[in-house]
Amino acid sequence: xxxxxxxxxxxxxxxxxxxxxxxxxxxxxxxxxxxxxxxxxxxxxxxxxxxxxxxxxxxxxxxxxxxxxxxxxxxxxxxxxxxxxxxxxxxxxxxxxxxxxxxxxxxxxxxxxxxxxxxxxxxxxxxxxxxxxxxxxxxxxxxxxxxxxxxxxxxxxxxxxxxxxxxxxxxxxxxxxxxxxxxxxxxxxxxxxxxxxxxxxxxxxxxxxxxxxxxxxxxxxxxxxxxxxxxxxxxxxxxxxxxxxxxxxxxxxxxxxxxxxxxxxxxxxx
Amino acid sequence: xxxxxxxxxxxxxxxxxxxxxxxxxxxxxxxxxxxxxxxxxxxxxxxxxxxxxxxxxxxxxxxxxxxxxxxxxxxxxxxxxxxxxxxxxxxxxxxxxxxxxxxxxxxxxxxxxxxxxxxxxxxxxxxxxxxxxxxxxxxxxxxxxxxxxxxxxxxxxxxxxxxxxxxxxxxxxxxxxxxxxxxxxxxxxxxxxxxxxxxxxxxxxxxxxxxxxxxxxxxxxxxxxxxxxxxxxxxxxxxxxxxxxxxxxxxxxxxxxxxxxxxxxxxxxxxxxxxxxxxxxxxxxxxxxxxxxxxxxxxxxxxxxxxxxxxxxxxxxxxxxxxxxxxxxxxxxxxxxxxxxxxxxxxxxxxxxxxxxxxxxxxxxxxxxxxxxxxxxxxxxxxxxxxxxxxxxxxxxxxxxxxxxxxxxxxxxxxxxxxxxxxxxxxxxxxxxxxxxxxxxxxxxxxxxxxxxxxxxxxxxxxxxxxxxxxxxxxxxxxxxxxxxxxxxxxxxxxxxxxxxxxxxxxxxxxxxxxxxxxxxxxxxxxxxxxxxxxxxxxxxxxxxxxxxxxxxxxxxxxxxxxxxxxxxxxxxxxxxxxxxxxxxxxxxxxxxxxxxxxxxxxxxxxxxxxxxxxxxxxxxxxxxxxxxxxxxxxxxxxxxxxxxxxxxxxxxxxxxxxxxxxx
Ligand code: SF4
Ligand code: SF4
Numbered sequence: 001x002x003x004x005x006x007x008x009x010x011x012x013x014x015x016x017x018x019x020x021x022x023x024x025x026x027x028x029x030x031x032x033x034x035x036x037x038x039x040x041x042x043x044x045x046x047x048x049x050x051x052x053x054x055x056x057x058x059x060x061x062x063x064x065x066x067x068x069x070x071x072x073x074x075x076x077x078x079x080x081x082x083x084x085x086x087x088x089x090x091x092x093x094x095x096x097x098x099x100x101x102x103x104x105x106x107x108x109x110x111x112x113x114x115x116x117x118x119x120x121x122x123x124x125x126x127x128x129x130x131x132x133x134x135x136x137x138x139x140x141x142x143x144x145x146x147x148x149x150x151x152x153x154x155x156x157x158x159x160x161x162x163x164x165x166x167x168x169x170x171x172x173x174x175x176x177x178x179x180x181x182x183x184x185x186x187x188x189x190x191x192x193x194x195x196x197x198x199x200x201x202x203x204x205x206x207x208x209x210x211x212x213x214x215x216x217x218x219x220x221x222x223x224x225x226x227x228x229x230x231x232x233x234x235x236x237x238x239x240x241x242x243x244x245x246x247x248x249x250x251x252x253x254x255x256x257x258x259x260x261x262x263x264x265x266x267x268x269x270x
Numbered sequence: 271x272x273x274x275x276x277x278x279x280x281x282x283x284x285x286x287x288x289x290x291x292x293x294x295x296x297x298x299x300x301x302x303x304x305x306x307x308x309x310x311x312x313x314x315x316x317x318x319x320x321x322x323x324x325x326x327x328x329x330x331x332x333x334x335x336x337x338x339x340x341x342x343x344x345x346x347x348x349x350x351x352x353x354x355x356x357x358x359x360x361x362x363x364x365x366x367x368x369x370x371x372x373x374x375x376x377x378x379x380x381x382x383x384x385x386x387x388x389x390x391x392x393x394x395x396x397x398x399x400x401x402x403x404x405x406x407x408x409x410x411x412x413x414x415x416x417x418x419x420x421x422x423x424x425x426x427x428x429x430x431x432x433x434x435x436x437x438x439x440x441x442x443x444x445x446x447x448x449x450x451x452x453x454x455x456x457x458x459x460x461x462x463x464x465x466x467x468x469x470x471x472x473x474x475x476x477x478x479x480x481x482x483x484x485x486x487x488x489x490x491x492x493x494x495x496x497x498x499x500x501x502x503x504x505x506x507x508x509x510x511x512x513x514x515x516x517x518x519x520x521x522x523x524x525x526x527x528x529x530x531x532x533x534x535x536x537x538x539x540x541x542x543x544x545x546x547x548x549x550x551x552x553x554x555x556x557x558x559x560x561x562x563x564x565x566x567x568x569x570x571x572x573x574x575x576x577x578x579x580x581x582x583x584x585x586x587x588x589x590x591x592x593x594x595x596x597x598x599x600x601x602x603x604x605x606x607x608x609x610x611x612x613x614x615x616x617x618x619x620x621x622x623x624x625x626x627x628x629x630x631x632x633x634x635x636x637x638x639x640x641x642x643x644x645x646x647x648x649x650x651x652x653x654x655x656x657x658x659x660x661x662x663x664x665x666x667x668x669x670x671x672x673x674x675x676x677x678x679x680x681x682x683x684x685x686x687x688x689x690x691x692x693x694x695x696x697x698x699x700x701x702x703x704x705x706x707x708x709x710x711x712x713x714x715x716x717x718x719x720x721x722x723x724x725x726x727x728x729x730x731x732x733x734x735x736x737x738x739x740x741x742x743x744x745x746x747x748x749x750x751x752x753x754x755x756x757x758x759x760x761x762x763x764x765x766x767x768x769x770x771x772x773x774x775x776x777x778x779x780x781x782x783x784x785x786x787x788x789x790x791x792x793x794x795x796x797x798x799x800x801x802x803x804x805x806x807x808x809x810x811x812x813x814x815x816x817x818x819x820x821x822x823x824x825x826x827x828x829x830x831x832x833x834x835x836x837x838x839x840x841x842x843x844x845x846x847x848x849x850x851x852x853x854x855x856x857x858x859x860x861x862x863x864x865x866x867x868x869x870x871x872x873x874x875x876x877x878x879x880x881x882x883x884x885x886x887x888x889x890x891x892x893x894x895x896x897x898x899x900x901x902x903x904x905x906x907x908x909x910x911x912x913x914x915x916x917x918x919x920x921x922x923x924x925x926x927x928x929x930x931x932x933x934x
Contacts, residue, residue, distance in 0.1 A: 012661060014667075014669045015669045015670065031662075190653075191646060192646045194644055194645065194646040195643040195745045196525075196644065197646075
């Protein structure tokens, strides 16, 4: 069985600034990183590999330099790395992106059964959380989103049971394979690549599939296949903050309130 | 006494053969280690050997060291007497008596005196082991009251007694009356033995055999005990590291190489030789902050475990098999635990006190390298650190664009080769840590007041990588060192000011391995020279700091030998020499944050900083002066924990900055 992890190279957004004149992201000199949520997706895939001996493939759509992201995945221990790269894929929104990724997964499944596809919950540059579900829809997979724990994986019965992290509650759900998971950071701690793995990853092959390989209708991919486009990017005017709680007279209450707010905003977990 | 030749010759030959065999067996193991060049600079090495092995500089720093000094030198001198004894026992014609009479008598006088000194010293040692045994003589697997220790002391004592017995008997028989005046102690035993009358030849014979048998037993035991150090300590001092102790060799990142040491033959021959040179004196464990605060690390145990592991696995290694006893694993003789390996603050205290120049800490770092690089296994707190370093070149993962925020509205120039003299390498703590940012501002103020031409790299500055190297992440360190070396070269940086001893050590010592020969000064050194040159005019603002105690940072003091400059600066600014803690200068006690421990939890035992803060509070200071951002954090936290927030912690630059203004 093959497990596919979908990953994306993103600019390190904490370092990205918005050009106030052109309203575009200033990307110059900004380092690229593996989308943090996707690192958990790869780890989840590798844990299935460790436990059940499945093969793991990492796929990524992006420009040629996104290869670095796939090398990182190879250093973590994925068996196969495929870069989906073609000018025709450029400028894609989430719909067009999910078409390309779905086509790649379909192509992989012609060789070996794909049992599980794992994506990060969202990317830190787009923040839409749509690509994972989009792939599931295109490939007609069961979709289990916001997974923060894999409760059980039944290889014989071909089912997976996971816990989903929702606002203020958890939900345990089970689905038959094949499935697509989108995962949150609480799911696991990504491993650290050893030096021998890093060195091996530099020599390993990163396959490049362009549209000659995937043969998608150019009207359905890239900018042309994207019904949404960004009209403006800007830093929001920040409203004056509101003062809540009373730190002077009730410091403990104020601290509780702060923790409560941080929990709500997902800045803290218990 | 020709009669014993026939009996003694085979005994001696057997003992010597056994000695050679045991010694060969052990030293052959050393050859299993990796190559390392310790044959360079013979002149400097000879000097080190004379200082540490022969003059026993470190041995005599302990009260009982003098005792050892006496035994060592008695041994050296009596080696001649014993050699004669052995040779004479086989070839009766060979004797020191063949020398000119004057020389021979002088030697006899020396032997007599030295023997009595040795006897007294051995009695002291026996008494100490029995009655006043300090804790540091014991470790988990080695007990000071071991049979072996007593046996050796007993042997030495017996040799001396037999020497006097034999010579006393001979004198009493009236042999060599000309020598009698030169052997006062033997003459005394002669007077005791005189009543034996015509049995004296038998008494002499008896003592002769005691001497002979003990000597043979000694020869046989030597290479199988910790007293092997008698043979190995002198060469070990010769082959000691001439490097800055904390600078480990680089690694080559190519396929097929091994990274770090996970198996005992991954150590260098010198690492293995260290194991056979350890005297089990316990000095290192007594100095170690980890050991002192109840962590599972004991540097002596590390050295011992490596030796035991080597001996246990010798057959496997010789057969080219995988060793059956793991070097790193569960608690047990011959194995180091991961907890022990991660407890080290790389403070260097162990290496500073070891009388035979053993390098404990680099061995720990080598094993860390194995864990991080080959196994990718380390305390989980470090994952964030490693990722932050790799992605954002600072330990906190703060955006590099914020590197210049520390100076606020202050006008700070960029470094321009040819126009600015010094690069102020601010470092990560100086750039991002809210407390240390004040130190950077204070330093900038002082530099401006002195009219120094300086500039910064701003957001192009990168982390020096100190923590990575000490934590064994040599792969990332290597990457960062190369980036920094390229950056410094490209910008034409020659002279650098740092405010962190870790940056100092890395830029000055580690980067040498990357072909970068910078003139790096710690701010305390620079400020001292500026004060001396009269370029800083001090008022008395710093006098308000009250009583100031100075804490030596390990990486400034022990690792870079800067002890006097900060003290001189404090004295100049406050008008008084700083108060000294009990353990100071090369004997200083770590704050607990070095070696990457800054970024790790301290789960086991007491906190290192609590111990240091308690020691500091004994001086009842109003202000603790530090010269390192890590020490700053550790002291501020420790003082809060100890309910003493009113004791201020100030960096040396802040003290000088306060001294720039008049008293309020
Ligand atoms: S370097 Fe310091 S902490 Fe590490 S073993 Fe030596 S004395 Fe202990
Ligand atoms: S390593 Fe050095 S200081 Fe430590 S016990 Fe051995 S000889 Fe003594």
